[in-house]
Amino acid sequence: MAKYSVFSLVRNALSYHENWQRAWRSPDPKPEYDILVIGGGGHGLATAHYLAKEHGINNVAVIEKGWLGGGNTARNTTIVRSNYLWDESAAIYEHSLKLWEGLSQDLNFNVMFSQRGVMNLAHNLHDWRELNRRVHAIRLNGVDSEILSAAQVKAEAPILNVSPDSRYPIIGASMQRRGGTARHDAVAWGYARAADQRGVDIIQNCEVTGFVINNGRVEGVETTRGPIKAKRVGVAVAGHSSVLADMAGFRMPVESNPLQALVSDPIKPVLDCVVMSSAVHVYISQSDRGEFVIGAGSDLHVSYSQRGSFEIIEGIMGALCELVPMVSRMKMMRQWGGVVDVTPDRSPIVGKTPVEGLFINCGWGTGGFKGTPGSGHAFAATLAAGEPNDMAGPFSLDRFRTGFLIDEAGAAAVAH
Amino acid sequence: MADVVTEMSPLDGRAGSGADTAVIVEHPHLSKINLRGDSGDQAFMDAVADAVGAAPPVEANTVMTAGKHSILWLSPDEWLVVTPEGKQGDMEVALAGTLEGQHVSIVDGTDARTTIRLHGADSRNVLMKGCPLDLHPRIFGPGQCAQSILAKADVLIHQLDDTPTYDIYVLYSFSRYLWDWLADAAKGFS
Amino acid sequence: MFLIDCPYCGPRQQTEFHCHGEAHIARPKDPDAISDVEWADYLFNRSNTKGVFYERWVHNHGCRRWFNLARDTVSDRILAVYRMGEKPPRVKK
Numbered sequence: 001m002a003k004y005s006v007f008s009l010v011r012n013a014l015s016y017h018e019n020w021q022r023a024w025r026s027p028d029p030k031p032e033y034d035i036l037v038i039g040g041g042g043h044g045l046a047t048a049h050y051l052a053k054e055h056g057i058n059n060v061a062v063i064e065k066g067w068l069g070g071g072n073t074a075r076n077t078t079i080v081r082s083n084y085l086w087d088e089s090a091a092i093y094e095h096s097l098k099l100w101e102g103l104s105q106d107l108n109f110n111v112m113f114s115q116r117g118v119m120n121l122a123h124n125l126h127d128w129r130e131l132n133r134r135v136h137a138i139r140l141n142g143v144d145s146e147i148l149s150a151a152q153v154k155a156e157a158p159i160l161n162v163s164p165d166s167r168y169p170i171i172g173a174s175m176q177r178r179g180g181t182a183r184h185d186a187v188a189w190g191y192a193r194a195a196d197q198r199g200v201d202i203i204q205n206c207e208v209t210g211f212v213i214n215n216g217r218v219e220g221v222e223t224t225r226g227p228i229k230a231k232r233v234g235v236a237v238a239g240h241s242s243v244l245a246d247m248a249g250f251r252m253p254v255e256s257n258p259l260q261a262l263v264s265d266p267i268k269p270v271l272d273c274v275v276m277s278s279a280v281h282v283y284i285s286q287s288d289r290g291e292f293v294i295g296a297g298s299d300l301h302v303s304y305s306q307r308g309s310f311e312i313i314e315g316i317m318g319a320l321c322e323l324v325p326m327v328s329r330m331k332m333m334r335q336w337g338g339v340v341d342v343t344p345d346r347s348p349i350v351g352k353t354p355v356e357g358l359f360i361n362c363g364w365g366t367g368g369f370k371g372t373p374g375s376g377h378a379f380a381a382t383l384a385a386g387e388p389n390d391m392a393g394p395f396s397l398d399r400f401r402t403g404f405l406i407d408e409a410g411a412a413a414v415a416h
Numbered sequence: 417m418a419d420v421v422t423e424m425s426p427l428d429g430r431a432g433s434g435a436d437t438a439v440i441v442e443h444p445h446l447s448k449i450n451l452r453g454d455s456g457d458q459a460f461m462d463a464v465a466d467a468v469g470a471a472p473p474v475e476a477n478t479v480m481t482a483g484k485h486s487i488l489w490l491s492p493d494e495w496l497v498v499t500p501e502g503k504q505g506d507m508e509v510a511l512a513g514t515l516e517g518q519h520v521s522i523v524d525g526t527d528a529r530t531t532i533r534l535h536g537a538d539s540r541n542v543l544m545k546g547c548p549l550d551l552h553p554r555i556f557g558p559g560q561c562a563q564s565i566l567a568k569a570d571v572l573i574h575q576l577d578d579t580p581t582y583d584i585y586v587l588y589s590f591s592r593y594l595w596d597w598l599a600d601a602a603k604g605f606s
Numbered sequence: 607m608f609l610i611d612c613p614y615c616g617p618r619q620q621t622e623f624h625c626h627g628e629a630h631i632a633r634p635k636d637p638d639a640i641s642d643v644e645w646a647d648y649l650f651n652r653s654n655t656k657g658v659f660y661e662r663w664v665h666n667h668g669c670r671r672w673f674n675l676a677r678d679t680v681s682d683r684i685l686a687v688y689r690m691g692e693k694p695p696r697v698k699k
């Protein structure tokens with residue numbers, strides 16, 4: 001596989017860019033693999049990449065029912081940060097952020113990771129106290145986080161309305177400068193290309209329809225392209241986790257809810273950081289194309305339709321007009337939805353299932369894009385060893401029995 | 417100690433507003449008694465009829481009117497008894513009297529909500545700007561009421577006639593906001 | 607956006623309602639007598655069905671009554687509305 005570089009760009013320019021090698025193969029499934037990863041979103045692809053790269057296991061296939069990254073990976077608003085409250089979360093999200101920092105080099109693929117800073121606004125005394133508590137807890141975990149006054153917020157993002165007369169005045173914010181955004185498709189493509197290069201088979205248009213389980217042990221899967229055997233199987237299907245669990249005969253503490261986002265007309269650069277507000281409930285960033293990328297809450301009902309309710313959009317826009325009055329006359333261009341897998345404690349599940357050899361990685365809910373590298377890294381280690389590693393350990397499915405929940409509902413108060 | 421209690425409404429001082437074809441006026445201090453009971457129980461229905469002059473409506477989203485009093489349907493076992501101002505003491509006492517001993521709830525909510533009357537040919541158009549109800553005359557006409565949302569505020573809407581005229585019941589704390597919203601929504605109609 | 611036929615008020619827009627998740631989850635009669643696994647199953651596990659799903663809604667901006675819906679979670683089509691205490695109707699997608 002040719003490395004992407006200035007030289008390859010020049011070389012391909014000579015043939016009018018018509019002879020670029022395909023970024024990954026499109027092989028037929030082999031009858032058997034050491035490890036199968038179900039779900040070709042960012043998490044599944046990252047898992048395959050790290051299995052090959054870190055653990056030397058390359059007899060691996062990623063099975064995707066549609067196209068790569070067509071699930072939440074391609075539908076999210078790409079906020080990356082690691083300012084979570086609890087130690088377990090700090091460990092995995094910060095690990096993830098560190099991987100993000102070197103990801104383009106690691107994958108030889110520009111994932112356009114931009115550490116433009118993520119600001120969380122406080123609008124009342126409760127917000128302010130909570131935010132201070134978080135900033136201190138986050139710092140104690142060695143993660144960067146700082147507090148900004150309202151004046152500093154205005155300096156960082158002049159388009160925000162910081163008037164004390166507004167309905168929900170901005171009284172300050174926390175800021176994680178190492179946070180930012182990345183290019184969603186590039187993450188899927190970059191991981192796919194890097195994994196393929198190490199021999200991983202990436203199989204699209206192949207839906208898993210059942211598991212082959214004998215004596216409580218998984219031996220393979222049924223797919224729309226025939227059965228495939230495997231020693232170990234990892235499930236990373238986000239919103240479809242309950243569906244796959246159901247095929248394997250166990251239940252999950254997960255609900256699949258619609259989560260929407262929208263983008264505005266493109267305008268000149270006016271916002272160079274991410275701004276989030278739990279109180280008025282909206283978040284916004286500006287893409288490299290100039291569009292505002294906007295999101296907020298999920299619907300509360302279960303749905304696999306990839307569409308949310310209009311009232312959510314209305315709420316988002318109302319909140320945004322309050323926060324950024326200049327948008328009130330802008331047009332919104334596109335709107336879409338994904339199916340997010342939400343757990344009771346708003347933390348992911350990474351580890352074993354009741355079926356031996358079958359592992360699951362899900363529950364990243366409204367905020368798992370940022371976790372893609374860390375999740376893939378930890379899940380690869382778990383699949384390679386057949387045991388959760390230290391980072392995955394606390395995120396076991398079993399925590400719902402033991403009661404060792406990792407309550408991050410506050411961190412995800414604005415679904416992002 | 418003061419022995420005169422002056423009734424006050426959060427909308428005091430707001431003169432009629434809106435447009436010629438969508439006039440907004442406040443009807444403050446209508447007495448509003450929240451009544452709960454079992455409409456399947458004839459004793460309950462009779463006792464209410466004795467006090468108000470009519471039994472509570474059983475059909476959803478309808479209003480039973482008896483002279484100056486009306487009974488608005490809120491849910492299968494809940495109604496709002498509305499009577500002209502100054503009478504709240506009497507009606508509450510009357511209901512408590514005729515329903516004595518029955519398993520019911522009678523709560524005076526006069527000072528919880530005020531009533532904004534919206535009147536004129538365009539008043540339906542004004543409401544439609546912020547209310548998810550189907551207000552088309554085929555669906556919603558005189559003698560009907562519904563609880564819903566108007567510009568995000570919880571409201572109870574009662575259509576009085578074909579003009580149309582609506583009485584909008586709204587919590588005190590939302591009333592100024594809703595008034596301003598209505599005045600704004602009425603702009604452009606004339 | 608759903609148009610939900612409240613069993614008491616008739617068809618109303620979704621904005622007037624609030625969804626409270628899966629219906630027909632019975633609280634164990636004697637929590638002390640069951641294992642942690644069973645308790646966790648009651649407390650946290652959900653069917654999260656892709657297909658016909660039975661769920662609870664409340665008409666919180668209307669009559670404030672609770673009721674159940676049967677809905678196809680793939681098409682979002684509402685297949686049946688029924689009252690609390692009633693048996694879930696058998697419906698097809």
Ligand SMILES: Cc1cc2nc3c(=O)[nH]c(=O)nc-3n(C[C@H](O)[C@H](O)[C@H](O)COP(=O)(O)OP(=O)(O)OC[C@H]3O[C@@H](n4cnc5c(N)ncnc54)[C@H](O)[C@@H]3O)c2cc1C
Pocket residue numbers: 038039040041042043044063064065066067068069070071072073074075076077078079080206207208209236237238239240244259260261295336337338339340364365366367368369370371415416
């Ligand atoms: C609108 C929106 C905004 C978001 N914003 C953010 C944000 O700003 N920051 C953030 O960190 N996170 C955000 N998220 C969450 C984030 O997108 C997800 O947590 C993350 O992308 C999940 O990645 P994944 O690879 O697990 O899932 P997916 O990308 O959904 O991949 C799962 C794949 O599994 C496949 N699959 C399902 N069933 C089968 C089957 N039977 N056989 C084979 N394949 C199957 C699907 O087709 C899909 O491609 C957002 C999500 C949404 C919807």
Ligand SMILES: [Zn+2]
Pocket residue numbers: 612613614615616665668669670671
């Ligand atoms: Zn109702």
